[in-house]
Amino acid sequence: xxxxxxxxxxxxxxxxxxxxxxGIDLTVATGEVVVVLGANxxxxxxxxxxxxxxxxxxxxxxxxxxDIGRTSPDAIVRAGLAQVPxxxxxxxxxxxxxxxxxxxxxxxDDYVGADIARWFEVFPRLAQRRTxxxxxxxxxxxxxxxxxxxxxxxPTLLLCDEPSLGLAPLxxxxxxxxxxxxxxxxxxxxxxxxxxxxxxxxxxxxAYLLETGTIVASGDAETIRNDDAIRKAYLGY
Amino acid sequence: MERFLxxxxxxxxxxxxxxxxxxGLVIIYRGSGYLNFAQGEMAMISAFMAxxxxxxxLSPWLAVGVAVVVAFVVAMGVERFIIRPIGHRSPxxxxxxxxxxxxxxxxxAPFAWKVTIPEAFESLFPNEPTDFVSVGGAEWREQNxxxxxxxxxxxxVLYLVFQRTRFGLAMRAVASNPExxxxxxxxxxQVLAVSWGMAAAVGALGGxxxxxxxxxxxxxxxxxxxxxxxxxxxxxxxxxxxxAVFGGIVLGVFENMVxxxxxxxxxQELKGVVSLLVILVVLLVKPSGLFGSQRVERV
Numbered sequence: 001x002x003x004x005x006x007x008x009x010x011x012x013x014x015x016x017x018x019x020x021x022x023g024i025d026l027t028v029a030t031g032e033v034v035v036v037l038g039a040n041x042x043x044x045x046x047x048x049x050x051x052x053x054x055x056x057x058x059x060x061x062x063x064x065x066x067d068i069g070r071t072s073p074d075a076i077v078r079a080g081l082a083q084v085p086x087x088x089x090x091x092x093x094x095x096x097x098x099x100x101x102x103x104x105x106x107x108x109d110d111y112v113g114a115d116i117a118r119w120f121e122v123f124p125r126l127a128q129r130r131t132x133x134x135x136x137x138x139x140x141x142x143x144x145x146x147x148x149x150x151x152x153x154x155p156t157l158l159l160c161d162e163p164s165l166g167l168a169p170l171x172x173x174x175x176x177x178x179x180x181x182x183x184x185x186x187x188x189x190x191x192x193x194x195x196x197x198x199x200x201x202x203x204x205x206x207a208y209l210l211e212t213g214t215i216v217a218s219g220d221a222e223t224i225r226n227d228d229a230i231r232k233a234y235l236g237y
Numbered sequence: 238m239e240r241f242l243x244x245x246x247x248x249x250x251x252x253x254x255x256x257x258x259x260x261g262l263v264i265i266y267r268g269s270g271y272l273n274f275a276q277g278e279m280a281m282i283s284a285f286m287a288x289x290x291x292x293x294x295l296s297p298w299l300a301v302g303v304a305v306v307v308a309f310v311v312a313m314g315v316e317r318f319i320i321r322p323i324g325h326r327s328p329x330x331x332x333x334x335x336x337x338x339x340x341x342x343x344x345x346a347p348f349a350w351k352v353t354i355p356e357a358f359e360s361l362f363p364n365e366p367t368d369f370v371s372v373g374g375a376e377w378r379e380q381n382x383x384x385x386x387x388x389x390x391x392x393x394v395l396y397l398v399f400q401r402t403r404f405g406l407a408m409r410a411v412a413s414n415p416e417x418x419x420x421x422x423x424x425x426x427q428v429l430a431v432s433w434g435m436a437a438a439v440g441a442l443g444g445x446x447x448x449x450x451x452x453x454x455x456x457x458x459x460x461x462x463x464x465x466x467x468x469x470x471x472x473x474x475x476x477x478x479x480x481a482v483f484g485g486i487v488l489g490v491f492e493n494m495v496x497x498x499x500x501x502x503x504x505q506e507l508k509g510v511v512s513l514l515v516i517l518v519v520l521l522v523k524p525s526g527l528f529g530s531q532r533v534e535r536v
Contacts, residue, residue: 054419077422089417091410093530102410105403106422153422 004062005030005157005189006051006081011059013050020046022213023059028157033183033190035200035221037234038210044193045086047210048161051191052076052083064156078106082155086162088146092135096126099134099145103152112152119148122178140171147175151182157189164196172196176203197234201225209234242375244497245490250381250450252489253388257443258459258466259473259481260395261436266475267412268432269324271331275338277463279437280444281456283308285346287445288358288454297359301445305438312437313430320433321426346456355453362449384446391439392482398435399478408432412476461509465492468512471519474529483528488515 006028014020020043050057053073061069104112120127123144164172180203182188194200207224209217290300362383369376399405473480
């Protein structure tokens, strides 16, 4: 197994007095796609937020060996972790172009323009709408934009929180295809949270199962798929 | 025609001042969603500082420049150490705090500088009786032209900062979606502090223009102007810089026309009521203002 990129140990998090995560252990190795499955309310989004530092958390979070358990979310982005938040979170009043430029906010190199051109090749529908406000895009286009915006920071680890939510099946397929290609061709590491898990499992190396704030099962994608109980409950066949 | 032009020119410079104050209101509102009630009094204090520096021997424009810089720095501190901690507890408390700031600053000026009567403020522009350009028989005073130029330059610089710089992009991003901004690495706190600084700096320029036009500084100099500026921002749309400039100019010209042509009905005394009417009409007819964004969002 290659070196660990993300190491989460004993992670607790919640909102005010309500604790949602009760001590989670999870790892992502460099070059891996890891999927976290779980029902509504299991704590998937809370886990993503706790890792990216957007909510208060307890426990250890390490990125490439560095402790980021107390780091502010903007510094975590600079450390190489980018998050596609649930519900996309695009800058709706800004043009598609400006959204991508904002994604590169942490960078000071001269290749921002080249990267924008590159993601326009990967997501051609964004290229057609580059001067339009993000708020005028369809849900699928906004999701593509949110992914492209996260990639603009040139992350070593990409967190995707339910990218399939509210999207047509064909678009979900396209999106996972792109994520899979980025992983296999460029070695992008991905931590993916999904309720709609079939397509996610196609590109996953490993998977975790989250139930009411606790990891109840984990293993390589094949094993998880062949577990009858998990298959019935989360993969629907 | 001559009369019309005269009211128009006078209205332009009055409107420029409204616009400068409204720009400050809009910059803060865009960043944090707060209406800063202290905007006018911050400008008044800055004008006092400019007068004070000039009194110590600085040239008038240099004194204004120093006051603008001081306003920028102090307002950043106000955001960081007063507004932000209070805002964490309750957004409504921020409104109360800015009203408190308004009253406090208003009382501070005469106290800090030990003045009870208006102090003379040297004009920043040529202001001899003969310093005017004659247009169609009306006198467009160079002082009035100067104020308009200051507004144009300020608005132009702000436009470039917002549209062409990396930090401007961050400011627009925070205005659009404060939750997502940290996810691309933007320090929202830093953006908000600088927003307050910029708003205070623009306001300080506005305060200096008011002092220059009046020829003095006084603790009550910004009171009616502040309310006119809120009307201008309402008219233009609270989140639009262009709207603030447009709203300020339109309101200034409109006010002067009404007061000029109806001296018996409105006149100088009731001029301020015009802004109140504008606020009411805009809120009833088009609450987002002329240039404000009505959020269109597909999901």
